[in-house]
Amino acid sequence: MPLTRLQVTNEPFPAGEPDVQRTSFSLDVIGRFLCSTYDEATTNPDFDVVVIGSGMYGAYCAAKLYSESAIEGRRPLRVLVLEAGPYLVPEHGQNIPDLRLTNPFRPPLDTFSKEAQQTRNLVWGIGWRSNEKFPGTAYCVGGKSIYWGGWCPRLQPRDLEQWPSAVREYLLTEPTPTRNLPNRLQSPSRASAYKAVEYEIGVRPADDFVFDPVSGPKNPPDQIGLNAALKARLEAALGVLRAAAGGTTLQEIKDPPIAVQTQSNVSGVFSPDKYSSLPLLMSAVRSAEVATSGSTPQASNFNRRLFLVPNAHVSRLILPGVTRDGAEMDGYRVSGIDLFVNGQRKFLPIKPTCTVVLALGCIESTRLALESFPTAPDLNGDQIMGRNLMAHLRFDFRFQLNRRDFAAWVQTEKGKSLMAELQIASFHLQGDTRDGRFHLQVYARK
Numbered sequence: 001m002p003l004t005r006l007q008v009t010n011e012p013f014p015a016g017e018p019d020v021q022r023t024s025f026s027l028d029v030i031g032r033f034l035c036s037t038y039d040e041a042t043t044n045p046d047f048d049v050v051v052i053g054s055g056m057y058g059a060y061c062a063a064k065l066y067s068e069s070a071i072e073g074r075r076p077l078r079v080l081v082l083e084a085g086p087y088l089v090p091e092h093g094q095n096i097p098d099l100r101l102t103n104p105f106r107p108p109l110d111t112f113s114k115e116a117q118q119t120r121n122l123v124w125g126i127g128w129r130s131n132e133k134f135p136g137t138a139y140c141v142g143g144k145s146i147y148w149g150g151w152c153p154r155l156q157p158r159d160l161e162q163w164p165s166a167v168r169e170y171l172l173t174e175p176t177p178t179r180n181l182p183n184r185l186q187s188p189s190r191a192s193a194y195k196a197v198e199y200e201i202g203v204r205p206a207d208d209f210v211f212d213p214v215s216g217p218k219n220p221p222d223q224i225g226l227n228a229a230l231k232a233r234l235e236a237a238l239g240v241l242r243a244a245a246g247g248t249t250l251q252e253i254k255d256p257p258i259a260v261q262t263q264s265n266v267s268g269v270f271s272p273d274k275y276s277s278l279p280l281l282m283s284a285v286r287s288a289e290v291a292t293s294g295s296t297p298q299a300s301n302f303n304r305r306l307f308l309v310p311n312a313h314v315s316r317l318i319l320p321g322v323t324r325d326g327a328e329m330d331g332y333r334v335s336g337i338d339l340f341v342n343g344q345r346k347f348l349p350i351k352p353t354c355t356v357v358l359a360l361g362c363i364e365s366t367r368l369a370l371e372s373f374p375t376a377p378d379l380n381g382d383q384i385m386g387r388n389l390m391a392h393l394r395f396d397f398r399f400q401l402n403r404r405d406f407a408a409w410v411q412t413e414k415g416k417s418l419m420a421e422l423q424i425a426s427f428h429l430q431g432d433t434r435d436g437r438f439h440l441q442v443y444a445r446k
Helices: 029-034 056-068 165-172 193-201 226-243 278-291 297-303 362-372 403-414
Strands: 049-052 079-082 250-254 306-309 312-318 336-341 344-349 355-358 424-433 436-445
Touching: 029 278, 049 056, 056 079, 056 278, 056 306, 165 193, 226 250, 226 403, 226 424, 226 436, 278 306, 312 362, 355 362
Parallel strands: 049 079, 049 355, 079 306
Antiparallel strands: 250 424, 312 336, 336 344, 424 436
16 A cells, blocks of 8 residues: 655634644644633623633632532532633643743842843743842743642641631531532541642642652561651651740641642542642533533533633723722722733623632732722721732752761661661641741652
């Protein structure tokens, strides 16, 4: 049989076929099937919720609003997600072998400089100007959820004191479920929202990715693994600090609350590895599209309940008939959204009952709120717009221990030898001070 050469062209797809774009290397199937154009999404602008940002919080929020509102007895909601950046990858970058997606932590940039006007590492940019240098944030579908390190400790009681009581109770109270939960969430008791999410993102079980080679039933009686040995050393050091004058702000040593899962809890289901909320949003968007797939494209867009529009950068929320300075804050409702879609300015009107969710990063959400809502300079003691921020700052410190000295300590204190094979260990130490909370993430390998 003679060899026939495949002719690849850039001609449009035949009528009835999906309008998937062809690049020099690939077919943009996921981008096309996940995202919609602004015109497609706003064929029917009657949305119940508009979520600004598709990162860790925005993607999760939108997916849950879509799926949970479809439960019997509830009114299904129509949800629109606006994302300033393009589609990049379908899940956490570390789950894709050797992709090497990285965040440009160094150097932080002068936000007024020419370099700050350009994206770095494909999608990292700075959307504001300030007197503080900053490395930028990820402008892409999934946001920093496809880059983050996965460390996910619970908020501390002092953090939650500042939260509305209804939210605090929702997070911590074990509810009476309206539907069956997975078995692992029913025993020994029903799960609070916090616990349910911890299972969902892989924080529980706490350390399923750390395998101590001597913790199983064939534990050699004269050896100890690195994870157990490091915990013993940390507990000993913490005891010394507690006994010292003034004590210590450090609390107990806990298993690492890392949102990564290497073992599936359900037979036949692959483990999700490091967590990103993007696959959850992808599943919800596809469910919404499939639910209307039997109709014409126009009817499908009109009736669909969930859309994701990329390259749609929101610049301001519009409040009608208010002055920006010195105005009363009560009773304002957003009537529209100013945004730029692929560089072109658009205006999206929204109905009075529509909820707008700011799910951007801490700085960008605050900038948008302060830009959009009027402030009252004479009421500085009463208003909290731009004041009730909570941010997580990270600093890395590398250190080395003398393995021989550490093994000698293990032999003296535990009466066992340190296992010689390659191992990793990880622990979480929470701290609490008058000025804020902090925690130490301790990793070790040998």
